[in-house]
Amino acid sequence: MSTDKVETRQLIRWIFGQLKPYRRRVIIAILALIVGAVSWLLLGQGVKVVVDEGFLANNAGKLNQMVFAVLGIALVGSLAAYVRFYLMIWLGERVSSDIRKQVYFHLLKLSPGFFESTRTGEVISRFTADTTVLQTVVGMGLSMALRASITFVGSMLLMLITSPLLTLYVLIAVPLVLLPIKFLGARVRTYARNSQDRVADMGAYVDESLHEIQTVQAYTHEDIDRSLFAQRIEAVMQAASHRIKYRALMISLVMGISISAITIVAWLGATEVLNSGISAGELTAFMFYAVMAGGSVATISEVIGEIQKAAGASERLLELLNTKPLIEPPSSPAVLPTKLRGTLTLQNVNFTYPSAPQNPVIKNLNLEIKSGERIALVGPSGAGKSTLFQLLLRFYDITSGNIYIDDLDSQKLDPSALRKQFALVPQESVIFASNAIENIRYGRPDASIDDVKAAAKAARADKFIDELTDGYFTDLGERGVRLSGGQKQRIAIARAILADRPILLLDEATSALDATNEQLVKQALDKLMEGKTTLIIAHRLSTVVNADRIVVMDKGEIVAIGNHQELMQGNSVYRQFAELQLVN
Structure with missing residues (x-):
């Protein structure tokens, strides 16, 4: 079996295709996501008012009023988060189940020739490990990526309103943050595919040895099988370690660049406050948004790592779904008589x-x-x-x-x-x-x-x-x-x-x-x-x-x-x- 390499956008398109039958739930989840993201963005404005009109102005009434307002916003955000998490995790489970059905129904059409070259354990691995990866991406990854994207865009707009100069400094740092995602993401995907293949090989070996357990024990082959299985486990770990290394490197570089950029911008902002260019409340709100934007970029980079892993899994699932049956029914089949003679x-x-x-x-x-x-x-x-x-x-x-x-x-x-x-x-x-x-x-x-x-x-x-x-x-x-x-x-x-x-x-x-x-x-x-x-x-x-x-x-x-x-x-x-x- 072989198929062209699946691009990330193809994977996203395929996953969204799986979500089509559940449009209503998806729309509600997205609305909840938007409400939640806006709620957290409004917190920055609340913090600004608390600092400028409450704390620095020594206005206890305004301070108390804004604290209750912030708590109200947090409550709305929390309720929206509940709705979003519930629906997206449900959608992840549903999509995973639907894909398993699609693959199983397709496998039933394939002739025995397909199973000559494909081990049952490998197919089972695609049902379990690969669909679980996609379930995670749909249930958590896409939700986190959308929320982070909205939060990032909203944060950047509010930062621009608060201080165009400081926002310009932040925008200079954004390309630096995206570089690790671009160059290391492809390696994460390659090693993710390799890791899934090694897991499938391990599953096939377990299926084979347990299926023939009487022969294994009759020939006292247990020690050899333990050794061979241990080798496969180590192969899984070795493949996974490469994926983990590049993914960890990508996330750490993104976080390091983001934190460094935020620190430098905070220093420049503090200078602006000292020079009376902006107020302390505006700087506080700006840094609140900057941290949210940085966190959003870090989240997006982590989700991209999950999506790259899912792309490797989806390639293996699509290989199964794209495998053509060797025996195809004719477009206009002949009709057998009701009572067959049997010649x-x-x-x-x-x-x-x-x-x-x-x-x-x-x-x-x-x-x-x-x-x-x-x-x-x-x-x-x-x-x-x-x-x-x-x-x-x-x-x-x-x-x-x-x-x-x-x-x-x-x-x-x-x-x-x-x-x-x-x-x-x-x-x-x-x-x-x-x-x-x-x-x-x-x-x-x-x-x-x-x-x-x-x-x-x-x-x-x-x-x-x-x-x-x-x-x-x-x-x-x-x-x-x-x-x-x-x-x-x-x-x-x-x-x-x-x-x-x-x-x-x-x-x-x-x-x-x-x-x-x-x-x-x-x-x-x-x-x-x-x-x-x-x-x-x-x-x-x-x-x-x-x-x-x-x-x-x-x-x-x-x-x-x-x-x-x-x-x-x-x-x-x-x-x-x-x-x-x-x-x-």
Whole structure:
């Protein structure tokens, strides 16, 4: 994946685009921000009156009056700050949630080819760490930047009214303050992106090692994994230290230049007071505004650092959002018949994986499968059997040739409509972290509980499900850790039975079962396969014997087709495979 570098203004435009649905809240937050900023600016005028007309004029009544006025202004500013903080933090959370939904919805469209080169842990990091950075920018950063900008402009105007000469001195210092922001901000952004990448790498490693925790512990690999994880943690720290160094340098330079400028201006202002150029109250108000302006610049520089960090995070999120699905539905897809016969025709099919274009996986494959026919696919590992399943489901587009379903070209069909014609039972059963009902219902989300139980009974899974703690409502754990291999397989078969689709793809659905359960499930599968076109990747002799035809594959090609007896006598590849690998 790659994308052009995202400029800061593009990031701001993108974020404001995310805020569009919440215009009303944004407007209220901005109004509260303006009221708050104006309140703090008015405090300077209050301080001026307190000094000139109250303190120096020895007027206790005026002093008391202005103190109450200042307290009133502070109260208004505080209430405005509450409204602003509440709304902006809410907007930060909302925008972060919306972006996560956008990214997740987009990922569901991407074909398996994308996930060949992108680790799950890295994607998860983009969901969490990167969106959290954007949440901070929207919830706090933009609010602070807008308030600081208004405060800076207001302070400069009031300073200009108070003393044009001193304001000129301040304006001379402003470019000096902006220099560190310009030159160091780009480095902050570069190192922020690098830091996010290292965090993603760490997340991917954690996901992988914990997913395979049994293998890790079985091979006593814990010490090595601790060492490798520690290396990744140090890589995160090293990348973060560069970002922190330049960001801290930028903020310290801005603060140093600002404080130095304010000190010099205060000295020049004091000279003006001594020369009767301005009053003490005017100088006090001017310095109040100068400090506010300096603080605003410091705030803006800090927020720019956050925005540079967010730009790095947004690049990674936009990479995901800009990744085009390899499988796009046609603009005017062909319509499948309501009742599909389930015939399949493969003509001169060739395929290479996008990640390895130099290695053909399927070569000039031709095969016709009749409605209701049972086809067993056999052959050594790497023969292309599983790849053929992926092509039928159109997880990848074939390099050349054609695949027809009921005489309709699969590439002219909407992929979703095509896949609804297949029920898949993989060799490694997929169980989701939910209860038994939802796992079986995955094949048909609108199915009733009675339908689910009927499917489980047909798959001979009802007995062990009833014995679980909460029966059908028992949570099966992440990836079905509470079930045996055979139990997982029967849940997957029940899912396919409930889906009731015209074409079945079975990756030897009985391979994980013991002899007793295998016989029970075979009875369920025989019933399931009635009237359905079935392709079975076979590893057992009993499977191939019961097939209508056996297709022998080797190195991506069909080398023979026939029944068991014919192939044992006439095909050396099949005979060798049967003797070595088919298990009775």
